[in-house]
Amino acid sequence: MREDWFARGGFIHVNFYCKGALPEASLFESDGLMLRGKIVHGYGDKETPINIDLWGEVDTSHSKVILGERKVEVVLKQASAEGWPKLRYEQCKSQ
Helix, strand or coil, rough: EEEEEEECCEEEEEECCCCCCCCCCCCEEEEECCEEEEEEHHCCCCCEEEEEECCCCCCEEEEEEEEEEEEEEEEEEEEECCCCCCCCCCCCCCC
16 A cells, blocks of 8 residues: 655645545544554455554544545644644654
């Protein structure tokens, strides 16, 4: 499964490209800082876990998931208007 993301108009769009996603079996949840879930795809033969520590905070009440035949799109409403240089937050490792 391949993924990409982009920001536009105060929303972060995260795309997961897979065939045969099953909406009734797939699940997404967020506490505003993490995106977790699973995508059941391949018409039920495959399951991919999703666990993303987001770069910034999102407003979950204005976010949504769009499941299509070849793509799952997660649309996250940004809590602030600041730009995101990355999708994932990675803590700096001290030396």
